[in-house]
Amino acid sequence: MKLLHIDSSILGDASASRALTQEVVANLTAKESGIEVIYRDLSKDVTAHISGGTFVAKGTPAEQRSASQQQEVALGEAILNEFMAADVVVVGAPMYNFTVPTQLKAWIDQICVAGVSFRYTETGPEGLAKGKRVVIVSTSGGIHAGTPTGIAHEDYLKVVFGFLGITEIEVVRAHGLNYGPEAKEAGFAAARVGIKALNTGVAA
Secondary structure (H helix, E strand, O other): OEEEEEEOOOOHHHOHHHHHHHHHHHHHHHHOOOOEEEEEEOOOOOOOOOOHHHHHHHHOOHHHOOHHHHHHHHHHHHHHHHHHHOOEEEEEEEOEOOEOOHHHHHHHHHHOOEOOOEEEEOOEEEEOOOOOEEEEEEEOOOOOOOOHHHHHHHHHHHHHHHHOOOOEEEEEEEOOOOOOHHHHHHHHHHHHHHHHHOOOOOOO
């Protein structure tokens, strides 16, 4: 089994989402032996935001690409292949200004590729990344889940992964972390209850 561990926080060791994704991965790997973990830190890896140049690079024959084009295409292919090969994906998703970090959005743009992770048919879109399990580690200074201010955060991620054909999507949530010491402690406690409840395995 392959587990893809994604962190997107820019806060390093001070990050709540990073601490919790580590606990999720440790929990899952402790419950089942033989899990191969692939880690990608989106705040350190140069995950290119797609642009017009991206499409030009992909459309240019490999032997004619410039060095920068070769690097961009290779990175995008590596990110996509990691995602498609994974059985379980653990995503650290802190809230920045009511949505996900730009680094995480850039990663999403690299994994949403027509003909690979989804396709359009005569009856509508079809996700091609079926059978995976996604665990979203959602952190926020405020409390937004289930409110309009959370739509571009957790709800957005559920829509994206659902569009790609993934039906087993779980959320480990630590919110209200900036509401004071007691609220922060309660947020982490709630997240850790959710982590302990996670089972091993992937969707059928």
